[in-house]
Amino acid sequence: MTIGVVIGESRPTDVTAQSSKPLSVGEYVIIDSQDGQILGLVEKSIISSEALTDVRNFDEAVESKEVADINSRDKNYKVKIGILGFLDKLQKGQMILPAVPPLPGTSILEATQKDLGVIFGPTTEEWVRIGSLLRNSSIEAKINVNKIVSRHLAILAMTGMGKSNLVSLIARHVASLNGTLIIFDYHNDYENLDVPKMNYMLAKINPRLLPADKLAEVIELRENADKQQRALRESFTESVKQSKDFWQALEESTSSFGRTTKGYADSASRVLDKIDDAKHRFSDILDPDCGDPVDLIKEGRVNVLNISELSERQANAGLAYYLQELLQHRKDAVWERKGKSSGKKSNKFLAPIFVIIEEAHVFIPKGEHTDTKYWASKVAREGRKFGIGLGVVSQRPRNIDPNVLSQMGSLAIMKIVQDDDQQQIASAAESLSKDLLSQLSSLNIGDAVLIGQWVNLPSIVHVDEVKSKKSGSDLNAVSEWNQADKFKDIAKESTKSMIQKDLLLD
Ligand SMILES: Nc1ncnc2c1ncn2[C@@H]1O[C@H](COP(=O)(O)OP(=O)(O)OP(=O)(O)O)[C@@H](O)[C@H]1O
Ligand SMILES: [Mg+2]
Known part of the structure; x- marks a missing residue:
């Protein structure tokens, strides 16, 4: 069905069209070019409305409205349409732009399920x-899981x-595909x-497995307490690491260091x-007795690691450890498969894994060094070769390290109003056009702009709600107070009846 006509100047990348009805931003259309x-x-x-342009006062506006209402030619629906490529090529996964712009006068047609289904909902x-697509809501929106594991993902909103x-x-989805997913859950949202x-x-x-400076971090020694740092470093010997009772051995070693090293008694005691x-x-x-914490991660499962009890420094040291070990396991597995064994035989993580870090701006901050950032950057750079995908989730994209963000091959961006957040995303993601960017502030809950390798085309979708997910949603304080009040009454009633029974017994 023809819904518009190309007018004015056309380019191979975009055209302007006059349409017969208002079209929504984010809607797909077909340009029936030569x-x-x-x-x-x-x-x-x-x-725009001819009659209601340049109105100078209220009375004029009311009169103009009447004129506009009876004149069917009054309204002007103008749209700018970005060209995504030839339809038949896109259906085969190739993005080919026309060399010659569509001629003014070309018809604009409504896109149908037959046109879009193959592109947005491949069946492999x-x-x-x-x-589903936000503006063509009968069309399913799918994402390619392989691409997020091999090229990483950012979810920002x-x-x-x-x-x-x-x-x-x-x-x-990962669970139903028997994949291995690890979520670092900073707010215990996924329990x-x-x-x-x-x-x-x-x-x-496991404190035994940490280097001394990381042990200092997790037991919360001050960073600039040089003498305490040294006392711990010197006391944290191989034999302490190997000993049966780790804490006792560390304490003995520290107090012996304090006794025997001149000027260190106070620091050792601290x-x-x-x-x-x-x-x-x-x-x-x-x-110290949990073995290697990485061994607790199960393959072929969704692993939720609650890090909400950890302080920020501990979480950082913990996350860095997990990322480093997971990357190493994957390297060993890949090298072994290629027959280039690194000496260490790995029986774990033989298949690719995907790791998601919530509150990524805390662990991968801009302009500041953290161990997690070091290992996350390494995973972002090398993950593709070794089958370890990284997913970063954040509500403050402006505070995430731009280098890591720009390595994320796919993005889901939901409502974002802050200009500096939008700018940071725009500079990290080339495929986010200015016009899509300008949409971000008007999205509703669950609406997302998807760009990058996990989709065949940039798209605006409404994400399905995971209904049975009890976590993460806002607390309903009023209803909970109400419930609590009812329980109080029930409790009073039952105490009363107990008292009465007791009296009766007497
Ligand atoms: N696709 C959706 N469709 C409808 N409602 C949704 C959708 N996604 C989320 N919601 C609603 O919004 C609420 C908040 O969602 P969610 O916890 O996923 O947000 P968030 O971005 O992770 O928030 P936070 O930054 O606090 O972690 C959910 O409880 C749910 O009710
Ligand atoms: Mg959340």
Whole structure:
């Protein structure tokens, strides 16, 4: 069905059209050009009224409105359409732009399921459904899971706009594909994630496996306390690492260092206080007897690692450790498969893995060094070769390291209003056009702009809601107070009846 006509100047990248009805930004249309059908995306949509232009006062506006209402030619629907490529080529996965711009006068047609289905919803198993196109809502929107594992993913949006919902959806798909997913859950949002055979656990740190400076971090020695740092470094010997009772051995070694090293008695005693403190306060997290924490991760499962109990420095040291080890396991596995064994035989993580870091701006910050950032950058650079994909999730893209962000081959961007956040994303993602960028502030919850390798074409979609996900949603304080009040009444009633029974017994 013809819904518009190309007017004015056309370019091989975009055309302007006059349409017969208002078109939505984000809607796909077909440009029926002389060289074949071209797929276009409405990037700008303007409605104007002849009669209601240059109105100087209210009375004039009311009169002009009446004129506008009876004149069917009054409204002007103008759209800017970005050219995405020849339809038949896009259906085969190739993006070919026309060399000659569509001629003014070319018809604009409505896009049908037959036109778009093959592009947005391929049927091979690596394509999984995450929702439908926002403006052509009968068309399924799918993403390519292979591409996020090999080329990484960023999910960026203001708080409460549906990032964790999308992560949950991806988790479900990975689970049904028997893939290995690891989510570092900073706010304990995923404990109740409804996926089969989920492996939920508290992230642990085995102090025996850390280098001395990281041990200093996790027991919270001050960074500039040089003497304490040295006391710990010297005391944290190989035999302490190997000993049966780790904390006791470390304490003995530290106090002996304090006794025998001139000028270090006070520092050693402060380190001892810190060790004692850490041992008690972080007994769930710092576990010298947990073996290698990476061994607790299960392959072929969705693994949720709760890091909400860890301090920021501990989480950082923990995450860095996990990333480093996971990358090493994958390298060993790949080298071994190629017959170039690195000496260490790895029996773990023989198939690719995908790691998601929530609150990525905390761990991979801009302008600041963290260990997690070092290892995340390494995974981002080398992951493709070794089959370890990285997913970063953040509500503050402006604070994420731009180098890591620009390595993310695919992006889901939901509502973002802050200009500096938008600019940071625009400079990290070439395929985000200015017009798509300008859409970000008007998206609703669950709407997302998808760009990059996980989609055949940039698209605006509405992500399916994961209904059974109990976590992450805003608390309903009013209803909970109400419930609590009812329980109080019930409790009173039952105490009363007990008292009465007791009286009766007397
Ligand atoms: N695709 C969707 N469709 C409808 N509602 C959604 C969708 N995604 C999320 N929501 C709603 O929005 C709420 C917040 O979503 P979610 O927890 O995923 O946001 P978030 O971006 O992760 O927030 P935060 O920054 O606080 O972690 C959810 O409880 C859910 O009710
Ligand atoms: Mg969230």
